[in-house]
Amino acid sequence: MSIMEWSMGFTYTDGGARRDASDEGVPGGRPRTRLIAPPLHFDRIDSTNTYLKRRAAEVRDGTVVTADHQTAGRGRMGRSWTAPPSSSLMMSALLIEPADSPLLTWGATLACVAACEAIESICGHSPRLRWPNDLILSGGKVGGVLAESTPLPGARRAVVIGVGVNCRQQAADFDETLRGIATSLALEGAAAAAPAVLRDALIERLDAWLAATRDGRDVVELRRQWRSRLADVGRPGAFLHDGSRIDGTIAGVSDEGDLLIDLSNGERRRLGAATTTRIR
Numbered sequence: 001m002s003i004m005e006w007s008m009g010f011t012y013t014d015g016g017a018r019r020d021a022s023d024e025g026v027p028g029g030r031p032r033t034r035l036i037a038p039p040l041h042f043d044r045i046d047s048t049n050t051y052l053k054r055r056a057a058e059v060r061d062g063t064v065v066t067a068d069h070q071t072a073g074r075g076r077m078g079r080s081w082t083a084p085p086s087s088s089l090m091m092s093a094l095l096i097e098p099a100d101s102p103l104l105t106w107g108a109t110l111a112c113v114a115a116c117e118a119i120e121s122i123c124g125h126s127p128r129l130r131w132p133n134d135l136i137l138s139g140g141k142v143g144g145v146l147a148e149s150t151p152l153p154g155a156r157r158a159v160v161i162g163v164g165v166n167c168r169q170q171a172a173d174f175d176e177t178l179r180g181i182a183t184s185l186a187l188e189g190a191a192a193a194a195p196a197v198l199r200d201a202l203i204e205r206l207d208a209w210l211a212a213t214r215d216g217r218d219v220v221e222l223r224r225q226w227r228s229r230l231a232d233v234g235r236p237g238a239f240l241h242d243g244s245r246i247d248g249t250i251a252g253v254s255d256e257g258d259l260l261i262d263l264s265n266g267e268r269r270r271l272g273a274a275t276t277t278r279i280r
């Protein structure tokens with residue numbers, strides 16, 4: 001069966017992926033408007049984001065891909081994203097948009113808020129957001145969002161929103177570069193928070209926000225939700241921006257998603273996510 005046949009609604013059994021028809025729908029749940037569930041699931045894949053970018057011209061808008069194990073998982077700024085098999089939620093969604101879609105700008109914002117809400121709904125913990133795309137619990141990074149896009153014929157773009165959330169890791173599962181920086185839902189006392197349960201909650205929240213923000217509706221509310229979760233407001237931060245170090249006090253986030261930093265000379269600077277890395 002070809003990927004095209006799968007994308008038209010058949011059960012897909014080819015190439016290591018499966019789509020379990022028994023997962024179809026949530027009785028009594030809110031009907032989905034855009035995202036297709038159950039997701040196309042891989043036991044092992046290079047990266048769910050890479051897969052959807054590669055296949056963007058063939059699969060349907062709203063396709064969701066999950067994996068137990070990524071062999072070349074990617075994070076922001078060219079970093080890698082690693083997790084032991086079956087330890088984490090690794091999920092990407094494909095949105096086919098006009099070339100000038102605002103989702104290119106706030107797709108990551110939407111995914112951050114949706115991921116926080118999904119975590120809250122399954123285990124009661126309320127993550128904060130560390131600009132631009134980190135999900136934070138008890139000061140540790142529990143997850144992250146990687147939003148990418150690629151051009152498609154016909155003045156369209158494929159927007160791929162990837163979310164990774166550490167669910168079952170224990171401290172020893174993080175390599176030394178991540179120890180003390182990363183955490184997992186299990187380490188925060190939510191051992192029962194399984195990736196599959198989080199996946200369903202995340203699809204529901206992503207779909208709800210996509211519907212709420214369609215045609216620009218409720219974008220102000222989305223930003224308000226994002227800001228209300230922003231970590232470290234009023235605290236010092238150090239950033240590498242276009243090759244220069246910038247130290248200041250975190251003041252907030254602009255409507256365009258830039259970080260606002262107050263410098264010691266009273267100047268307020270805006271730092272864009274594409275060109276900025278947090279050092280401290």
Ligand code: BTN
Nearest residue numbers: 047049073074075076144162164
């Ligand atoms: C970050 O914190 O830098 C973003 C991490 C995003 C990781 C997820 S896991 C699912 C999807 N596939 C990838 O290769 N990356 C994202």
